[in-house]
Amino acid sequence: MNILLVRPDSAPETIGLQHLMLVEPLELEILGALKRSGDTVTLVDMILEKKDIGSFLEQYRPDLLAITGYITNVNTMLAYARRAKGLIPGIQTVVGGVHCEVCPEDFDDPAVDFRVVRNAVQAFPALLDFIDQNGALPMGVLRKGETLEDIILPLFDFTVPFPDRSLSKRYREKYFYIFQNRVALIKTSFGCPYTCSFCFCREITSGAYHTRPLDEVLDELEMIEEEEVYIVDDDFLIDRKRLLKFIEGVQERGIHKRYLIYGRADFIVRYPEVMARLRDVGLHTVIVGFESFSEEELQQFEKKISVETNREAMRIMNRLGIECFATIIVSPDWNRADFRHMVRETRALGVHFVNLQPLTPLPKTGFSVPEDQLLIPKEEYEKWDLAHLSIRPAQLSIPDFYREILKAYQAILFQPAILWKYIRNYPLKMLWRMLKGSYRVTRQYRNKITESEAYAKDIVRSTDPVRQ
Secondary structure (H helix, E strand, O other), X not given: OEEEEEEOOOOOOOOOHHHOEEOOOHHHHHHHOOOOOOOEEEEEEOOOOOOOHHHHHHHHXXXXXXXXXXXXXXXXXXXXXXXXXXHOOOOEEEEEOHHHHHOHHHHOOOOOOXXXXXXXXXXXXXXXXXXXXXOOOOXXXXXXXXXXXXXXXXXXXXXXXXXXXHHHOOOHHHOEEOOEEOEEXXXXXXXXXXXXXXXXXXXXXXXXXXXXXXXHHHHHHHHOOOOEEEEOOOOOOOOHHHHHHHHHHHHHHOOOOEEEEEEOHHHHHHOHHHHHHHHHOOEEEEEEEEEOOOHHHHHHOOOOOOXXXXXXXXXXXXXXXXXXXXXXXXXXXXXXXXXHHHHHHHHHHOOOEEEEEEOOOOOOOOOOOOHHHEOOOOOOHHHOOOOOOOEOOOOOOHHHHHHHHHHHHHHHHOOHHHHHHHHHHOOXXXXXXXXXXXXXHHHHHHHHHHHHXXXXXXXXXXXXXXXX
């Protein structure tokens, strides 16, 4: 079978963190590793390609098109499937990815033949056999019109083959994360044992948490050519004993990499000695979900952490020389004073890079708001990017809220001392890429300000009896 694996491009409306971070399509590389004898597989990363999807469909004439993506990619994925059906008679289309696993109804479209909602590693090769009429439809795959209620879902299987990274060879030099160039990904666990109300991660695995065997993880690490490795676990800092075994394994095998991970502040505070040992084997950056500097908000988010714990975690990372990329949830209840408070806290702690995420009620999480408070219709998937304002602000106008986000970014990221540090420590090529990316994201925010101001004026005109 001739198989085309596609990562969709981001829609122009999506506020693009891909301008600041673009990493390999690991899930497609894993699917590519599952090909059967006689199958041919081609991977196309549409984020990096200049031609449209039709060009690649015409060039490769695949028997099967497989697309994975996130909530922001739904409409693009459906458009690709429709284009394929229009160009190639008899082509089979498959969609998957984390959003499809949780919300498969969003992909129930005449152009989509199959939706993989469980255990893609098990289901994909079995689905290929089914299409070739050599077996039954695997569990965890929905056909057109079917819902999750129509089938018996299997338990999650967390077995993962080593990805076929040769499929993305022509793109690999262009993958990066902030200031880390040529970044490879590895996943060592699935799900998260914590229960934050806003988070989508637990929904993907129905609350299950599972770790891969460390020998397998270390074997895969040894196969990775890149020095920079992003460990894309929802939280790498969970099990102290497992981390110590990971450190020992890296040292025993003489693996020399530089690591970027995600972890919680409370682990960093409880085990600073583990953080020091991780640093010694290559850890250089931790993405930490501080979320808020308000005790009340942290309780609302069910974060089970305190503001002081966040502060102490940052002090420990500063002392150890570990960089921190902080994520902050921006509440729609904030006023200008709340923005200023957040900026003061992050600057005082020495946070040099921050991702400000407007509180977003992602589907099927423990957090929701009344329909009349939502600013984004559900079907405008490309705007559910954790950057658009999705809930009506309580104390600021929509354009003023976006202005405060931009001002906060500028106050935190563009401090003279930090800019000088970047100039001294990073190649000009990376600095130029960051500047271009920052400019593009800023321009997108400014466009949102202009659009929301124009919309507000239209509302005033339509309700002004004098103008009528």
